Amino acid sequence: MNAPTPRKWKFSRRKLLIGLGVTGGALAVGLPLALPFARLKIAGMLDSASAPAGTMPKDPFVWFEVTPQNRVRLYLPKAEIGQGVHTALAQIAAEELRPAWEQLEVLNASTARGFEMGTMLVAGSSVVSSLYNPLRAAGAALRLMLEEEGARQLGVAPEQVTVTGGVVAVAADPARALTFGQIVGAKQGAWVASKQVPQLREPAQFEFIGKPMPRVDFAAKITGAAQYGLDVRLPNMAYGAVARPPRMGAKLLSAAPGTARNQPGVVAVVATTEFAGVAAETRAQAVAALDALQLQWSEGDAVEQEAMEALVTVQPGAGTVLQSVGSVAAPLAAANTLRAEYRTPFAAHAHLEPLAALAHVLPDKVQVWCSTQSAGSLRADVAKAVGRRAAEVEVTATYLGGSFGRKLNVDVALDAARLSAAALRPVHVSYTRAEDFQHGFFRPPTHHVLQGALDGNGRIAAISHAQASGNVFPALVGRLLGADFGAYRGGLVRYNIPNRHVTSQPVALPVPTGSWRGLGLLANVFAVESFMDELALAAGSDALEFRLQHLPEGSLGERYKAALLAAAGRAGWGRALPAGHAHGLACSLDAGTVVAQVAEVSVQGARVQVHRFTSAVDCGVLVNPDIAAAQTEGSIMMGISSTLLEEITFSGGQAQATNFDRYPLLRLGDAPLVETVFLQGADVPHGMGEPPLGPVAAAVANAVFACSGQRLRSLPLKLA
Amino acid sequence: MQLNINGGTFEVADGDGLRPLLWVLRDELGLTGTKYGCGAGICGACTVHLDGVAARSCQTPVAQAARASIRTIEGLAQVQPDGSLRLHAVQQAFTDEQVPQCSWCMSGQMMTCAAFLEQNPAASEAQLLDAMQNNYCRCGCYARIRKGVVRAAQLAAQPAGTA
Numbered sequence: 001m002n003a004p005t006p007r008k009w010k011f012s013r014r015k016l017l018i019g020l021g022v023t024g025g026a027l028a029v030g031l032p033l034a035l036p037f038a039r040l041k042i043a044g045m046l047d048s049a050s051a052p053a054g055t056m057p058k059d060p061f062v063w064f065e066v067t068p069q070n071r072v073r074l075y076l077p078k079a080e081i082g083q084g085v086h087t088a089l090a091q092i093a094a095e096e097l098r099p100a101w102e103q104l105e106v107l108n109a110s111t112a113r114g115f116e117m118g119t120m121l122v123a124g125s126s127v128v129s130s131l132y133n134p135l136r137a138a139g140a141a142l143r144l145m146l147e148e149e150g151a152r153q154l155g156v157a158p159e160q161v162t163v164t165g166g167v168v169a170v171a172a173d174p175a176r177a178l179t180f181g182q183i184v185g186a187k188q189g190a191w192v193a194s195k196q197v198p199q200l201r202e203p204a205q206f207e208f209i210g211k212p213m214p215r216v217d218f219a220a221k222i223t224g225a226a227q228y229g230l231d232v233r234l235p236n237m238a239y240g241a242v243a244r245p246p247r248m249g250a251k252l253l254s255a256a257p258g259t260a261r262n263q264p265g266v267v268a269v270v271a272t273t274e275f276a277g278v279a280a281e282t283r284a285q286a287v288a289a290l291d292a293l294q295l296q297w298s299e300g301d302a303v304e305q306e307a308m309e310a311l312v313t314v315q316p317g318a319g320t321v322l323q324s325v326g327s328v329a330a331p332l333a334a335a336n337t338l339r340a341e342y343r344t345p346f347a348a349h350a351h352l353e354p355l356a357a358l359a360h361v362l363p364d365k366v367q368v369w370c371s372t373q374s375a376g377s378l379r380a381d382v383a384k385a386v387g388r389r390a391a392e393v394e395v396t397a398t399y400l401g402g403s404f405g406r407k408l409n410v411d412v413a414l415d416a417a418r419l420s421a422a423a424l425r426p427v428h429v430s431y432t433r434a435e436d437f438q439h440g441f442f443r444p445p446t447h448h449v450l451q452g453a454l455d456g457n458g459r460i461a462a463i464s465h466a467q468a469s470g471n472v473f474p475a476l477v478g479r480l481l482g483a484d485f486g487a488y489r490g491g492l493v494r495y496n497i498p499n500r501h502v503t504s505q506p507v508a509l510p511v512p513t514g515s516w517r518g519l520g521l522l523a524n525v526f527a528v529e530s531f532m533d534e535l536a537l538a539a540g541s542d543a544l545e546f547r548l549q550h551l552p553e554g555s556l557g558e559r560y561k562a563a564l565l566a567a568a569g570r571a572g573w574g575r576a577l578p579a580g581h582a583h584g585l586a587c588s589l590d591a592g593t594v595v596a597q598v599a600e601v602s603v604q605g606a607r608v609q610v611h612r613f614t615s616a617v618d619c620g621v622l623v624n625p626d627i628a629a630a631q632t633e634g635s636i637m638m639g640i641s642s643t644l645l646e647e648i649t650f651s652g653g654q655a656q657a658t659n660f661d662r663y664p665l666l667r668l669g670d671a672p673l674v675e676t677v678f679l680q681g682a683d684v685p686h687g688m689g690e691p692p693l694g695p696v697a698a699a700v701a702n703a704v705f706a707c708s709g710q711r712l713r714s715l716p717l718k719l720a
Numbered sequence: 721m722q723l724n725i726n727g728g729t730f731e732v733a734d735g736d737g738l739r740p741l742l743w744v745l746r747d748e749l750g751l752t753g754t755k756y757g758c759g760a761g762i763c764g765a766c767t768v769h770l771d772g773v774a775a776r777s778c779q780t781p782v783a784q785a786a787r788a789s790i791r792t793i794e795g796l797a798q799v800q801p802d803g804s805l806r807l808h809a810v811q812q813a814f815t816d817e818q819v820p821q822c823s824w825c826m827s828g829q830m831m832t833c834a835a836f837l838e839q840n841p842a843a844s845e846a847q848l849l850d851a852m853q854n855n856y857c858r859c860g861c862y863a864r865i866r867k868g869v870v871r872a873a874q875l876a877a878q879p880a881g882t883a
Contacts, residue, residue, distance in 0.1 A: 082822025082859050214818060221823035222811045224753020224793035228824065231752035239747070283747060284739065352757045352765055352858050353824045401755070401824025402858045433758045626818055630864070634821055637860025660762040660856070669853050671862035 054118030056134035060142035061191075062114040063093065063135065070181025072099045072166065075109040077120040078127045079373055079397035080217055081407075083689050084627035085127045087216045091208040091623055092132055095201060096139030099166040099180065101208070106216045110396040111379045117390075120376030120397075123408065123515070125591040125687025128623055132685050140198030148194055150183045158196075203621065203683060212626035217399065229371030229398045230356035230430050237358070238267050240419040240429035241286035242277040243295055244439050247653025248511055250300030252276060255293065263289035268423035271295075277415060279423040283430075301510040302653045309343075312507050314449045314466045319505030320483040323492050326499035331453040331462035338452045338538055342527040343714040344697075346470075346648035347443035348655075348663055349516060353401020355440070356430035359416035361386055366393040370413040371400040378413055385414040386421045404638070405515035406440060434658040442648055442655075443516030444470025444487065444509065448527035450534075458539035460550060462499035465528055467491050469520055470513040471506050486515060490694055491524035494589055495532075495550040496557065511650065518690040521590050522639060522697055526715060529586035529698030534711065543585045543702065544568050556589065559618050559681070563587060563596035566616035566677050571598035580604075581611060584703025588694030591687025593619040594679075597636075597695040600672075601703035606719045608704055610640050610672040615692060620682040632676045632692040639696025641666035644716050721786050725751070726795025737783030742766045744782045745792060753793035753827050757856065764855035767828035767835075768792050774835035793827035796834060810834045813872035821859035829855050833869045837876045848873055 056077075057063065065073040074093050080086040086106045094104060109115055143163055150168030151158040154176055162171045169177035178186075203210070220226035245251070255271040260278055265285030269278050276293055280286035331337075357370035359382070366388055372378050375395040383390040400407055412429050420427040431439070446469040455461040472486025488504040536546035547564055551557035564587055568574075573583055580602045587596035600612040613636045622628055645664055649656050657663040697715060705711050710719055721737070723730045723744070732748050740759075745751040745768070754777055757765030761779040768777045769791035777785075797805040807815065810830045820826045829852065836843065836851040843851075848869050857865060 082820070082824075084821070214815075215820075218815055218818070218820060218823075221820055221826060222807065222815055222830075223797055223805065224751075224827050226823065227752070230756065231746075233750060233752070283743060284736075350858055351822075351824075352763060352856060353755070353822070400822060402822045404858075430756075433760070630818070630821060630861070633863045634860035637862055638858070641860070659760050660758050661760065665856050665858060666860070666862075667853055667856065668849060668862045668865060671860070671866075674863045 054116045056119055056131065057114060057116075058134070058138065058141070059114070060138040060145070063138045064097070064142050066146070066180050066184045068181050068185030070103055070166065070179050071105055072097070072103050072180060073105045073107055075107050075113050077109050077113070077115040078122050078131070079108060079375065079400055081122060081373065081400040081403045083631060084215055084624065085122070087213055088128050088623045088627055089131055089135060090216055091211070091213055092128070092135045093139045094208045095206060096136045096198065097143050098163050098207070101213065103166050103180075104216070108397050110394050111375050112394045117376030117379060120374065122373040125593075125689040125691060127689075128685045129592065129687060132621070136200050137198065140200060141193065144194035144196050144198055145191055146180055146183055149187055149191075150178050153178060153183060153186055209621065209623050211624070213624055215627070221399075226399050228353055228356070228401045229358070229369065230353055230401070232358040232369040232398055232428070234358060234360060234426040237426040237428055238279040238281060238419075238423050239283040239286045240277055240279045240416055240427045241283070241290050242275070242415045242429065243290055243293055244435060245300060246297055247300040248303050248650075249653070250297040252295060253298050254296040258292045258294035260289045260292040263292050267425065268419060269293070270418055270422045275415070275418055277419050279419040279425070279427045300653055303510050303650045305649045305651065308445065308509055308511065308650065311509060312445045312468050312470055313447050314468045314505060319466060319468070319503035321501070322483060322488055322504050323500055323502035325497070325501075326462070328451075328462040328464045328499045328501040331499055332451050332464060334453055336454050338534060340450050340531055340534055340713060342448040342450065342530065344446045344523040344526060345715060346445050346511070346513075346650075347516060347642055347646050348437060348648050348657065349402075349404040349406035349440070350646075350660075350663060350665060351400075351402030351404055351406055354431040354433060354436040355407065355410055355412040356428070357410060357413035357416045358426060358428045359413060359420040360426040361417055361420040364392070366417060368393065368395045368413050368417065369398050370395065370410055371403070371407055372397050372410045372413065373400070373403055373407045378410060382413055382417050386417045404517040405519075408515055409441070433660075437657045437659065437663065438655050441512035441514040444472060444507075444513035446470070446487070446520065446523040448524070450527060450531040452531065452535045454535065454539050458541055460495070460497045460535055463493055463497050464501040465491060465493060466503045466505070467524065467527070468505040468507055469523070470509045470511070472513065472515055472519050474508065474513075486519035489519040489524065490521035490588055490590055491528065493528060494552045494556065494560070495547070496553050497550060517638065518590065518693045521588070521690060521694045522642060523715070525586065525588045525694040526697035526701065529588065529695060530701050530711075530713065533584075533702045533705065542574070544573055547585070547587065556594070559594045560587060560596070562679050563594045563616040563618055566679060567596035567598050567614050570616065570675060570677055571600065571612070571614035573598060580707060582703050582706035584699045584701065584706055586695035586698035586702060588691070590691040590694050593617065593686040593688060593691035595692050595694055597692075597699045599699040599703045601700060601707060603704060603708045603719060608644055608700070608717060608719065609670070610700060613640075613672045613674045615674070615676045616679060617676060617692060618679040618681040619686045619688050619691070621685040622678050622681075623685055625678060628678065628688050629676050631688045633674050635690070635692035636674055636696055637666055637671055639693045640672070640700060642715065643697040643700045647716050721782065723782070723786055723790060724788070725749070725790045726792060732782070738781045740778050741768070741780040741782050741785040741790070742777040745777060751792055751794055755824050755827055757825065757828075762856070763825070763828075764832060765825050765828040767831040767855070769831060769835050772835060772838060774832050793831060796830065808834055809875035810837070810869070810872040813875055814868045817864050817868040817871055819861055819864040819868040821861055825855060825857045829857065829865060833872055837873055841877065843873070845870055845873075
């Protein structure tokens with residue numbers, strides 16, 4: 001190498017072939033990534049309330065491994081929760097690397113792979129948008145290297161070869177060709193980064209992006225072979241069980257092993273005031289031995305439902321101002337004003353795979369396999385729990401059996417590590433369903449006071465949204481904007497209204513609260529978009545027309561208009577419906593994605609039935625339309641379940657639900673028919689994991705009003 | 721105690737005959753394709769076949785299962801002479817319709833559907849959907865589960881070899 005850059009990597013071919021990562025020597029890929037990245041981070045923080053994405057590695061060998069057997073392995077720092085990111089990211093990577101789709105294998109990177117810990121996180125519907133550029137750049141960098149080395153092996157200049165389907169071929173004589181695997185197998189010496197600046201494909205050239213590629217994880221999932229946190233096993237593994245507090249806030253005052261060590265099958269006991277648990281040969285033995293521990297708990301908080309509802313109540317003048325346009329004071333003091341209060345309850349995540357982890361604490365390292373959205377932060381937490389350096393800990397995220405925000409904090413891995421350290425064996429710990437309901441955290445309850453004033457022309461002159469919510473990100477409250485950016489997600493008023501005022505009031509509750517799919521999105525949009533319908537009624541306007549009269553300014557308004565018209569058009573808004581059926585409409589912006597939805601609902605006695613659900617979605621670049629449709633469908637079902645059924649209540653310091661008998665979920669027979677249309681959007685992808693959840697509750701509530709005349713302002717909706 | 725699972729014989733400790741089949745499969749035999757969801761017979765994630773009938777393995781004492789022929793998700797596909805797998809009609813249909821998301825519930829969904837179709841090959845669509853009513857899917861794949869089970873019924877009705 002004689003050029004000053006790019007630098008030569010200091011690793012051998014052998015290391016490359018066995019897939020060892022490179023930690024030194026970064027590849028200088030000449031892409032201006034820094035500025036869009038900074039913007040993405042900021043936009044991500046403000047628009048999607050997601051954590052910053054971190055810096056993605058530019059070294060393609062952190063992402064890829066090409067074997068002489070002609071397999072292309074893609075290692076991803078993002079866990080597959082079911083949202084399809086492994087497939088979508090494989091499409092993005094393949095777009096520039098240009099392998100044959102069939103030769104790609106997608107794997108979860110462990111924390112030892114070479115990714116920054118901050119990138120090993122799935123949150124805020126940001127996975128695809130945050131990796132769209134870095135992963136294409138990494139794919140292009142590797143393709144150029146394979147192209148140049150392939151040309152050298154073929155005895156032609158790099159300009160004389162083409163790359164497609166994992167084959168480097170002489171353009172003028174395509175019979176002269178080498179597969180990626182052949183090129184890697186015959187490579188001598190170190191790989192050198194290309195001096196070329198890769199030209200990324202334009203959307204019109206896309207070969208993989210935009211196609212409904214089948215999910216890469218289904219072959220394993222369909223046959224039962226896929227490994228989740230609850231499924232991972234090691235030889236000589238023991239099972240752990242952990243003493244849980246009898247009520248919220250109770251702490252161990254004293255802890256002693258008692259006779260636990262003498263119970264059948266017990267291999268280790270840990271009894272400290274920080275943690276008390278047992279490891280045994282079987283799960284049942286571990287659980288049984290817990291009774292033999294001598295534990296004294298503090299009283300904790302005898303939390304009651306009514307007290308918490310009182311805490312989560314908007315206080316006049318309290319809260320942080322998040323939006324202030326014009327001045328609402330005068331118009332809201334005038335005569336023709338409307339005021340309404342909305343509430344949403346505590347909710348559980350109810351992921352069907354309970355929390356689970358396997359830990360193996362060894363003298364020189366600690367290995368953890370866990371259903372986690374956040375392998376990166378878990379590494380540090382495990383290290384702290386067992387008194388090791390973070391660098392000694394390797395966390396591998398398994399497949400997740402659902403999460404919805406719950407598996408951002410997986411203390412179960414710390415439980416497993418503590419017990420493994422004591423047992424000197426691998427230990428697996430999993431929650432029972434009751435533990436999962438009772439010893440996690442919840443979507444916080446919210447309270448909303450909406451006020452609006454109409455002018456003489458039936459337009460909104462002023463609107464205010466005062467919101468109170470249990471904390472979503474307690475640690476960040478006060479540090480960022482003086483508010484909990486998770487709790488107000490979806491709470492801003494995007495419509496073009498001359499006077500707008502939004503406040504958010506964080507409330508610390510004696511119950512753990514945190515992230516739930518979309519954070520505050522479902523609750524806030526329920527309140528704001530229900531109130532829009534209340535104002536439309538007061539103005540004597542059709543709900544669709546009324547929204548079109550108040551479209552946001554600029555390009556967002558165009559996007560809202562297109563989505564509203566598409567959803568309404570496809571649903572047949574304004575057309576006659578079967579007797580007793582009615583439509584409800586709502587829309588929202590989240591993680592850059594605009595969603596408009598129409599629910600078709602009927603009411604029989606106290607029962608609400610959602611028959612059809614139509615969505616129009618503008619998520620920018622549609623990486624995989626089938627997966628985006630699946631995310632929309634899933635958001636609708638979860639949203640309807642939350643709208644009609646779900647509510648966690650407390651008594652005596654415990655959640656009253658211990659299983660699905662007291663927390664029923666939506667079932668097949670109550671699921672609506674769904675239809676989703678995707679709109680032509682921007683040239684970057686926006687979020688899809690949460691945005692379609694936004695309007696669901698409001699659309700259903702608006703439809704319930706249309707067919708029953710009852711304006712229901714609390715979730716779950718309960719007809720009088 | 722001997723268990724007949726997917727056509728093979730497995731020896732497990734006699735121990736407590738009331739212990740749930742689910743955990744014997746998962747923890748003692750390593751057959752983790754059968755999933756735990758609620759342990760109370762509500763969610764359906766643990767559904768297996770006992771003598772061809774769908775059963776909640778979390779509610780089935782192992783001693784009772786020992787008297788039956790047990791089929792789990794691992795035994796739903798057929799291994800061909802060349803070692804490749806021939807997917808069951810339900811597995812093929814769920815793949816064709818791209819039904820799952822996280823897929824934790826899907827072993828139970830597919831086992832429920834497979835047992836029902838084998839017992840009721842001429843069932844109406846309404847009966848088929850009714851049979852799926854007690855399997856939760858938290859990811860909300862219901863629209864595709866509907867398509868998947870309808871397609872499974874069609875595939876299962878085709879003569880062998882034409883699917």
